[in-house]
Amino acid sequence: METPTMMTIQLPGGWLLRHGQKTCGGPAELAWNGKTVLRDFQCRFDALTDAAFAVRTVRFFRKGGQGVASSEGQVNPLTGNALRQITRYGANAARVTWDVAWRKDTAAKIGVEIGSATLVGVWRRVLVIPDFAAWANGQTAQWHDLQPGKTLVISPIPLAVVGERDDGVQVEFSMGFDVWRWQRGLGDFGPGSSQVAFTVNDQDVTFQRQILRGGEDVVPAAREYRFCSQIAWRAPAPAAPAAFPPAAPLAFQADGNGLAALPAAGSDGVLSFALDFAAMPVAPSARRDDGSGLPCWESNVTQRAARRAIRQIAAAGATGFLRLDGLTPGRCQDGSHCDRKHGAAHWDLQGILTFAAWARQCLGDGWTMTAPQPHDPWLLLPSLADPLAVTGFRTSTDEE
Ligand SMILES: [Zn+2]
Numbered sequence: 547m548e549t550p551t552m553m554t555i556q557l558p559g560g561w562l563l564r565h566g567q568k569t570c571g572g573p574a575e576l577a578w579n580g581k582t583v584l585r586d587f588q589c590r591f592d593a594l595t596d597a598a599f600a601v602r603t604v605r606f607f608r609k610g611g612q613g614v615a616s617s618e619g620q621v622n623p624l625t626g627n628a629l630r631q632i633t634r635y636g637a638n639a640a641r642v643t644w645d646v647a648w649r650k651d652t653a654a655k656i657g658v659e660i661g662s663a664t665l666v667g668v669w670r671r672v673l674v675i676p677d678f679a680a681w682a683n684g685q686t687a688q689w690h691d692l693q694p695g696k697t698l699v700i701s702p703i704p705l706a707v708v709g710e711r712d713d714g715v716q717v718e719f720s721m722g723f724d725v726w727r728w729q730r731g732l733g734d735f736g737p738g739s740s741q742v743a744f745t746v747n748d749q750d751v752t753f754q755r756q757i758l759r760g761g762e763d764v765v766p767a768a769r770e771y772r773f774c775s776q777i778a779w780r781a782p783a784p785a786a787p788a789a790f791p792p793a794a795p796l797a798f799q800a801d802g803n804g805l806a807a808l809p810a811a812g813s814d815g816v817l818s819f820a821l822d823f824a825a826m827p828v829a830p831s832a833r834r835d836d837g838s839g840l841p842c843w844e845s846n847v848t849q850r851a852a853r854r855a856i857r858q859i860a861a862a863g864a865t866g867f868l869r870l871d872g873l874t875p876g877r878c879q880d881g882s883h884c885d886r887k888h889g890a891a892h893w894d895l896q897g898i899l900t901f902a903a904w905a906r907q908c909l910g911d912g913w914t915m916t917a918p919q920p921h922d923p924w925l926l927l928p929s930l931a932d933p934l935a936v937t938g939f940r941t942s943t944d945e946e
Pocket residue numbers: 833834835842843844845878879880883892
């Protein structure tokens with residue numbers, strides 16, 4: 547696998563990524579302790595994968611404490627469908643954005659896959675967090691066993707799937723905030739036109755995420771389609787969480803003007819705080835419309851209020867301990883949170899991960915932080931295992 551054309555990215559906890567330096571998409575490989583976990587995270591237009599596209603640009607850089615891989619390519623350099631992928635890596639999760647430019651009068655005969663991959667080794671089961679509509683109807687997350695030689699199919703594409711290998715390694719493929727885009731896909735081609743499938747082979751599992759199952763007469767409208775998603779990974783026995791000194795609870799001011807005065811450090815001079823975002827006062831228009839009344843993390847109002855609180859904590863010291871509660875996803879259809887005029891189905895896992903990455907960057911690596919989850923299925927999602935982890939991507943030239 548290691549050739550001069552591969553870019554290697556080291557991650558905390560013995561994880562390693564490889565990206566083709568002259569190919570679209572990726573990563574080509576995710577490995578843990580020297581053994582491959584995942585190969586060829588890729589998109590596919592009919593028979594052609596993005597690694598075979600004509601490449602326009604490939605760039606790797608660091609920004610905001612994250613490692614960024616960006617690429618653009620085209621099926622045919624002049625006339626074919628085009629794809630742009632931006633991948634933002636944190637410690638154990640990446641946020642992926644795809645822009646698919648579909649050409650006029652182009653059929654999807656076999657279909658279109660985004661963020662498919664090969665899972666290497668023996669994978670025993672898959673956790674499924676159902677699609678938005680099923681979740682709203684009360685369906686809960688469920689484990690499905692994988693059977694040798696069989697294919698597990700779930701349609702429509704669920705909010706998240708987590709594969710578990712026989713050694714306990716887990717990989718998550720989850721939907722970005724833009725549920726309504728995934729629901730719409732590349733057009734209305736009827737029920738069952740999108741799905742995920744896990745096919746169990748001898749040495750690996752083929753994971754396919756089909757945003758459009760094709761056919762001779764399946765011709766998406768010519769335009770650009772955007773889809774956001776996350777991929778995350780977790781070792782079987784994650785490092786034990788750091789011991790926290792007793793924490794002083796922080797309180798929001800009722801008038802929405804940030805935190806009340808922060809308590810002084812204890813007699814040992816150590817800062818240790820706990821903050822619950824469920825108690826953050828934000829306008830009703832910034833809350834989820836699912837009846838919970840909790841702030842929606844896709845709302846700019848929520849993000850601004852939460853970032854203000856983190857800046858106040860950062861001003862208190864360069865080191866300390868911080869426990870953040872309330873960083874738990876929920877569903878919402880208030881379109882204003884996504885710059886939509888009308889209702890738009892979304893969930894806010896992505897907003898939580900974006901905020902967590904920003905908070906780590908703002909507070910610096912001197913703070914020991916945790917964001918515990920209250921219950922399943924959120925305890926089971928690798929992306930939420932340690933979203934505030936030190937990434938190793940901080941640079942002295944980073945902007946805030
Ligand atoms: Zn919302």
